[in-house]
Amino acid sequence: MKTTTVLALMAMLAVCEAPPAAAQVTTFTDEAAFLAAVGSLETVSEGFEDAGAWGATRTPNAVLSVSSQGITWTSNHAQNMVSTSSGAARTGDWGVFSDPHGDQGVPNPTDFIEDGILGSSTQPMAAVGGWVRGTTGGSLDLILDGDEVNPIGLGPVNGSHAFYGVVVDGSFTSFEFREIEGTLEDQKLIFLDDITIALAGGAVVPVMDGVVAGVASLPGALGSDWHSDLYLHNAAIANATVDLFFSPADGTAGAPVTVTVGPDETLMLEDVVASVFGRQGSGAISWRVTAGDRTLLLVSANTYNRVDAAKRYGQQIPGVRWVDAEPAGSPVLVPALAGRYRTNLGFATDGDCSSVLVTGYTRDGVLAAQRSFTVQPWSWVQLNSLFGQVFPNLLPDPANTPEAESLHRFEVTGVDGRVVAYTSIIDNTTSDGSYMIGQVAGSGDPQWLPGAAVIRGANSSDWRSDIVVMSSAAAAAEVELAYFPAGGDNSGTPDSRVIPLAVGESVFAGNVLGDLFGYAPPAVGSLAVSLPAAPPLLWMRTYTEEPAPGGGTVTYGQTILPRADGGVVRGGGEGRVGGFSHDAATRSNLILQNTRTAGDGTRLSSEVSVELLAADGTVLHQQGYSLLPGEYRQHNRFVDDYGTGPVRGASLRITVLDEPGAGETGGVDAMVSEVNGNGLDGTNDGRLLRAAIIG
Numbered sequence: 001m002k003t004t005t006v007l008a009l010m011a012m013l014a015v016c017e018a019p020p021a022a023a024q025v026t027t028f029t030d031e032a033a034f035l036a037a038v039g040s041l042e043t044v045s046e047g048f049e050d051a052g053a054w055g056a057t058r059t060p061n062a063v064l065s066v067s068s069q070g071i072t073w074t075s076n077h078a079q080n081m082v083s084t085s086s087g088a089a090r091t092g093d094w095g096v097f098s099d100p101h102g103d104q105g106v107p108n109p110t111d112f113i114e115d116g117i118l119g120s121s122t123q124p125m126a127a128v129g130g131w132v133r134g135t136t137g138g139s140l141d142l143i144l145d146g147d148e149v150n151p152i153g154l155g156p157v158n159g160s161h162a163f164y165g166v167v168v169d170g171s172f173t174s175f176e177f178r179e180i181e182g183t184l185e186d187q188k189l190i191f192l193d194d195i196t197i198a199l200a201g202g203a204v205v206p207v208m209d210g211v212v213a214g215v216a217s218l219p220g221a222l223g224s225d226w227h228s229d230l231y232l233h234n235a236a237i238a239n240a241t242v243d244l245f246f247s248p249a250d251g252t253a254g255a256p257v258t259v260t261v262g263p264d265e266t267l268m269l270e271d272v273v274a275s276v277f278g279r280q281g282s283g284a285i286s287w288r289v290t291a292g293d294r295t296l297l298l299v300s301a302n303t304y305n306r307v308d309a310a311k312r313y314g315q316q317i318p319g320v321r322w323v324d325a326e327p328a329g330s331p332v333l334v335p336a337l338a339g340r341y342r343t344n345l346g347f348a349t350d351g352d353c354s355s356v357l358v359t360g361y362t363r364d365g366v367l368a369a370q371r372s373f374t375v376q377p378w379s380w381v382q383l384n385s386l387f388g389q390v391f392p393n394l395l396p397d398p399a400n401t402p403e404a405e406s407l408h409r410f411e412v413t414g415v416d417g418r419v420v421a422y423t424s425i426i427d428n429t430t431s432d433g434s435y436m437i438g439q440v441a442g443s444g445d446p447q448w449l450p451g452a453a454v455i456r457g458a459n460s461s462d463w464r465s466d467i468v469v470m471s472s473a474a475a476a477a478e479v480e481l482a483y484f485p486a487g488g489d490n491s492g493t494p495d496s497r498v499i500p501l502a503v504g505e506s507v508f509a510g511n512v513l514g515d516l517f518g519y520a521p522p523a524v525g526s527l528a529v530s531l532p533a534a535p536p537l538l539w540m541r542t543y544t545e546e547p548a549p550g551g552g553t554v555t556y557g558q559t560i561l562p563r564a565d566g567g568v569v570r571g572g573g574e575g576r577v578g579g580f581s582h583d584a585a586t587r588s589n590l591i592l593q594n595t596r597t598a599g600d601g602t603r604l605s606s607e608v609s610v611e612l613l614a615a616d617g618t619v620l621h622q623q624g625y626s627l628l629p630g631e632y633r634q635h636n637r638f639v640d641d642y643g644t645g646p647v648r649g650a651s652l653r654i655t656v657l658d659e660p661g662a663g664e665t666g667g668v669d670a671m672v673s674e675v676n677g678n679g680l681d682g683t684n685d686g687r688l689l690r691a692a693i694i695g
Contacts, residue, residue: 024169025144025152034129034165034196041126041198044069048084048094048193052354053374059085062099067376070123070252071197076116076176077103088191090131090161095193102182102189109185116178117192122247122254123199128175129165130195132157138188142166143176151178157190171200208245208253208286209294210321212301213348213380213420214435215246216282217273224305224431228317230272230285233298233578233651234261235694240292245378246273247348248283253378256288261297264617266578268649272301284348284380287319298578298692304685305431310585312676313556313685315424315435322350325418331411332438333537334423335468335506336360338387338398338406340555344424344433345390345410346382349375353417358383360391361409365471365504368394368408377417386410386423399428404508409470412438425541429554432685436559439537441472447529447562448669449540450593450632451688452483454513455522458587458636459677461544461684463524465513465560469499470506470537477501477532483517484593485525490630491603494528501536512540525632526593526669529562538562544684556676556685563669565595567693570667571606571660575691576653580672582639583646584679590635590652591671594627599663603629607657608668612642615649627668637678654691 028034046068048054053068062081065074073082075098088095102113119128132140138157142164154164157179182188215228234240243256257276261267273279287299304314326332336343347356353375360369369391373381383390387398387406394408395401412421421438453463469479479501482494497516499507512527513519529538543557569575582588596604608625621642627633639647654670670691676682 026167027152027154028129028165029155029163031129031163031165034127034163034167037167038127038198044071044197044199046071046195046197047092048096049092054084054094056374057082057084058094059083065250067250067374067379070376071119071121072251074118076114076118076178079105082117088193090193095191097189097191101187104184106184110183112180113182113184113187114178114180115182115189116176118174118176119197120174122173122251124171124173124255125175125197126171126200127165127167127198128195129163131161131163131193132177132190133159133161134179134190135182135188137181138179138190139181140164140190141178141180143178144168144172145174157188161193206288207351208322208378209288210299210319211284211286211348211420212299212317212319213284213422214303214317214346214382214424215273215285215301216303217271218280218282220305222431226303227271227306228273228301228303230269230301231299231579231649232259232261232267233576234263234265234292234296235298235576236293236296237263238292239263240297241290242297243288243290244276245286246277246279246283247286247378247380248279248281250381251283251379252376253286262617264613266615266649266651268579268615282382286378296694298576300579300689302687307683310680311683313430313432313683314687315433316558316687316689317435318437320420322418325350325420326440328352328414328417330440331413332419332421332440333470333472334410334412334421334438335436335470335539336386336408336410336423337403337425337508338395338401339403340428341403341425342388342428343386344382344384344426345386345412345421346380346424347412347419347421348380349377349414350418351377353377353414353419355415356419357413357415359411360394361504363405363407363506403510407468407506407508409506427555429548430556432556434541434557434559436539437561441535441537442564445531445564445566447531447538447564448526448593448595449529449538449560449562450526450591450669450671451542451560451673452513452527452540453524453542454511454519455524457544459682459684460546462546463542463544464511465540465542467509467512468506468539469501469509471501471504472535472537473532474503476503477536479536480530481512482528482530483513483525484528484630484632485523486632486634488631489628524634546684556683558673558686558688560688563690565666568595568667568669569654569656569691569693571596571656571658571664573667573693574653574655574695575670575693576651577670577672577689577691578651580650580674580689581648582637582650582678583648585676585682587637587675587678588639589673589675590638591673592625592627592633593669594629594631595666595669596658596664597666598661604664605629606668609655609657611653612639612644612647613651613653614647620644620647652691
């Protein structure tokens with residue numbers, strides 16, 4: 001048999017001291033003594049009874065992992081699964097075990113198979129204890145944080161449940177109950193129930209203000225190198241103190257990191273997952289304002305593949321406040337494409353959500369796929385390669401299906417809580433992603449899509465715009481697109497086209513200005529979209545299409561979401577754009593779309609003030625713009641013309657100086673398009689930062 005420490009003596013003692021490794025460890029074989037030692041620490045009690053978290057594990061079923069109450073449970077062997085049975089239970093109906101037991105793939109019958117269960121958490125733990133039974137003659141070790149050099153000997157395993165626990169003078173983030181005597185020819189099995197876990201410091205994750213869903217610091221496919229820069233802009237007149245929380249894939253929020261953002265300051269946290277949280281991986285960042293005006297803190301991220309010191313490509317990730325997310329039970333709609341693209345679908349959950357339903361429909365509105373997910377509170381899940389891996393039967397040949405035919409509508413529903421959902425539509429060759437945040441059907445008010453283009457640009461770029469129109473109604477409808485070209489008075493009747501939609505239909509309109517409107521380059525401007533009473537949903541991607549080495553083309557681009565007149569900067573109001581740069585590696589373009597309209601429908605001119613603020617909030621320059629009725633104005637490399645020199649982590653304060661008249665609607669939609677490449681060669685990849693309305 002495998003030699004161990006003096007385990008039999010430990011079974012006779014209520015308390016004994018184990019040799020310290022990184023921290024002092026106290027072991028227990030009496031539950032009351034263990035709980036007394038835990039004292040006032042916040043505890044998690046897991047009996048494996050919750051059908052919401054554990055329902056899919058009821059024997060003969062099993063799953064690779066279960067996340068419950070902030071703990072992720074797996075077998076201690078990656079190829080095995082987790083299951084629950086009544087035979088494993090000490091109390092209630094269910095206990096947990098590895099399915100199959102131990103490593104059944106060892107080459108020799110005398111090899112140890114080490115049956116066991118592993119629990120992990122992003123939140124540090126200070127103690128773990130529970131009841132174990134199994135095959136008589138087995139012995140139990142506890143492994144903390146994967147430290148196999150310093151196992152903690154617990155005691156023998158028998159046919160009846162026995163309690164074992166440890167309390168550490170410090171913390172750990174994973175624990176493994178491991179049977180150490182069983183071999184392939186003489187198997188010793190273990191079953192666990194009634195586990196108690198104490199959290200280090202007793203911290204309880206508080207209610208969050210908002211979330212940025214989709215940050216990373218890790219290497220990816222095809223040599224990619226993913227990072228995220230986080231931006232926090234404080235538009236208030238006093239400091240904002242902010243707790244930031246990182247939720248890794250399939251895990252809940254960990255311990256917070258606190259930052260302070262001064263008035264008008266933009267705090268730029270480069271490579272935030274690694275530099276602030278000391279982590280590698282992907283996930284979501286939640287925030288909570290503990291002092292200051294939470295309504296005036298703007299949060300976003302740029303998640304990108306870093307090619308070299310200058311070249312990068314990625315996607316703008318908007319921060320979403322939970323008060324703006326849809327209530328539980330409301331489907332959030334996102335588009336998915338194949339062909340030259342692949343699509344990942346992700347979602348973040350609030351503190352109440354334990355179940356999420358993902359449903360897919362063809363472009364004709366036919367139900368095609370459905371899957372339910374058990375989730376933790378304040379968690380993040382991303383389903384990579386929807387057509388290739390998650391739902392492989394949706395398309396027979398995703399890579400060779402034309403984009404217009406591949407289009408699917410996905411609905412993401414938080415069954416008992418709120419979700420923020422998105423799809424990341426990624427060019428298969430460049431891996432450049434476009435972040436399509438989920439939407440819900442709104443009113444029939446006109447929507448604006450600024451930045452539509454068919455034009456050649458700087459650094460040999462060649463810009464065009466694709467649109468997705470997605471029906472959310474139970475009746476056929478027509479969507480009218482009106483084109484407002486750049487640089488002129490658009491008070492007359494605009495050129496328009498109509499896209500018909502059948503019930504439940506989704507339409508992909510590629511190169512909309514060239515193919516639908518028939519314009520030759522150069523053409524750039526805005527699309528005003530007139531919607532029926534039950535409006536469809538809209539997404540636009542403006543991108544550069546460039547030759548690929550070896551033939552074909554590749555794309556780099558940015559997502560542009562629709563905005564109604566109620567979401568623009570109105571007369572006497574103020575908006576902010578936070579977190580852009582203009583330097584050797586990036587060029588920034590200012591876009592202003594005048595949507596002011598009198599009560600009788602006449603389009604009005606606008607006077608706009610734009611103030612450029614440094615990262616510390618200092619005003620570097622003020623510029624006035626006189627906009628003609630309906631004018632689209634794009635001021636390329638505007639920072640150069642302001643004469644301030646390069647800026648990093650800058651912001652804009654946009655004010656519409658006109659006083660609104662009776663019955664007036666609209667205002668000015670303001671944004672910055674930041675494009676990779678300026679003095680240094682870049683990829684021409686863009687990200688769009690839209691002005692948030694603060695007054």
